[in-house]
Amino acid sequence: MTLPFDALETWAAEVLTAAGASERGAALTAQACVRANRMGLDSHGVVYLETYVRRLRSGVVDGRGEPEVVEALPTLALIDGHFALGAQVGTFAMEWCCEHAEANGIAAAVTKDSSHFGAASFYSERAARRGCIGMVFSNADPGLAPEGALSAVLGTNPIAVAAPPVDGVLPSLDMAASVVAQGRVTLAAKRGEAIPPDWALGRDGRPTTDPVEALGNTMLPAAGYKGFGLAFVIDVLTGCFGGGLVSPELVEERGAAQLFIALKVGAVSNQRSYERRLRELVAAVHDAPRAEWAPPFLVPGEREARTAYDRGPAMDLDEATLTLLRAIGEECGVPFPVSAAG
Numbered sequence: 246m247t248l249p250f251d252a253l254e255t256w257a258a259e260v261l262t263a264a265g266a267s268e269r270g271a272a273l274t275a276q277a278c279v280r281a282n283r284m285g286l287d288s289h290g291v292v293y294l295e296t297y298v299r300r301l302r303s304g305v306v307d308g309r310g311e312p313e314v315v316e317a318l319p320t321l322a323l324i325d326g327h328f329a330l331g332a333q334v335g336t337f338a339m340e341w342c343c344e345h346a347e348a349n350g351i352a353a354a355v356t357k358d359s360s361h362f363g364a365a366s367f368y369s370e371r372a373a374r375r376g377c378i379g380m381v382f383s384n385a386d387p388g389l390a391p392e393g394a395l396s397a398v399l400g401t402n403p404i405a406v407a408a409p410p411v412d413g414v415l416p417s418l419d420m421a422a423s424v425v426a427q428g429r430v431t432l433a434a435k436r437g438e439a440i441p442p443d444w445a446l447g448r449d450g451r452p453t454t455d456p457v458e459a460l461g462n463t464m465l466p467a468a469g470y471k472g473f474g475l476a477f478v479i480d481v482l483t484g485c486f487g488g489g490l491v492s493p494e495l496v497e498e499r500g501a502a503q504l505f506i507a508l509k510v511g512a513v514s515n516q517r518s519y520e521r522r523l524r525e526l527v528a529a530v531h532d533a534p535r536a537e538w539a540p541p542f543l544v545p546g547e548r549e550a551r552t553a554y555d556r557g558p559a560m561d562l563d564e565a566t567l568t569l570l571r572a573i574g575e576e577c578g579v580p581f582p583v584s585a586a587g
């Protein structure tokens with residue numbers, strides 16, 4: 246069963262509004278979720294509506310909250326998210342950065358009292374389309390620990406870096422500090438699928454392929470202690486730097502902290518040199534010698550761009566997702582579009 250992404254986004258915004266979100270918060274959150282689906286980041290797609298609706302209804306997220314600049318230097322802002330939807334806070338913060346980077350070459354904004362903002366590249370790519378290199382860091386609920394752990398310690402804290410495109414390639418690294426995003430384990434649990442043994446630990450601190458066991462304990466860091474170190478410094482850059490919460494304190498991402506940075510391309514050196522160097526860099530990756538059996542080498546973000554191309558204008562909905570979305574629609578009084586029900 247398929248549904249056009251545009252129809253999915255309209256429905257998602259209506260659901261969020263019915264659950265108490267402001268028009269802008271609902272529109273940006275729906276856009277962030279559906280964009281994730283378009284690009285194959287399904288763990289952060291419309292399945293997250295369940296979480297957002299629950300948090301809006303319980304007051305963990307303030308649907309009427311409005312992000313506010315509470316301290317500003319010429320190129321650095323502290324933004325109070327007032328517990329608004331993370332997509333609204335993140336968009337506000339990255340827009341502030343881009344505007345100030347236009348004049349100053351660089352700008353950064355750190356948020357406190359924000360909330361879960363979905364896929365980090367929603368914000369870094371927004372900057373890239375405005376001619377800036379965008380960088381994004383966020384903390385998240387505890388979900389990550391080293392081997393042998395009996396509970397999660399730090400968040401799966403994502404990092405994203407995106408750069409203005411050249412020849413249609415928009416470099417965009419977007420990754421959790423864990424082997425993969427925890428949302429992929431949640432998705433596997435919903436679908437009744439096993440997970441690879443190197444993703445997570447069960448309650449006994451040993452590797453598990455059971456997503457439910459994994460959700461009861463912790464994800465493993467990407468590349469061992471390097472991913473753990475990355476998660477740690479992301480907490481330093483976000484919660485510590487901005488005076489917000491750090492990941493071990495977070496529950497339901499209420500009060501999550503984020504850092505956004507925009508670097509204006511061409512502010513030093515020049516735009517043409519940037520484009521030439523990036524073109525050469527991309528070619529070095531694409532043209533690198535590889536074994537016959539090796540798949541083509543990609544730059545970060547290309548996999549998602551290809552998925553978006555392959556998926557086209559409509560989303561295939563599996564039975565588990567469809568059941569979930571119908572239930573959310575029923576709960577919020579916004580029936581899921583009939584055309585998808587076949």
Ligand SMILES: NC(=O)c1ccc[n+]([C@@H]2O[C@H](COP(=O)([O-])OP(=O)(O)OC[C@H]3O[C@@H](n4cnc5c(N)ncnc54)[C@H](O)[C@@H]3O)[C@@H](O)[C@H]2O)c1
Nearest residue numbers: 363364365385401403417418419420421425426543545546
């Ligand atoms: N908001 C939060 O609290 C939170 C927490 C964790 C993760 N997330 C989000 O979860 C999403 C998924 O994260 P993930 O770590 O599972 O991502 P992933 O492991 O699927 O991909 C990570 C990066 O690797 C690149 N990549 C993948 N295959 C490649 C290949 N063959 N060659 C070259 N590059 C390749 C991708 O383009 C991407 O930039 C991200 O959008 C992230 O922001 C959000």
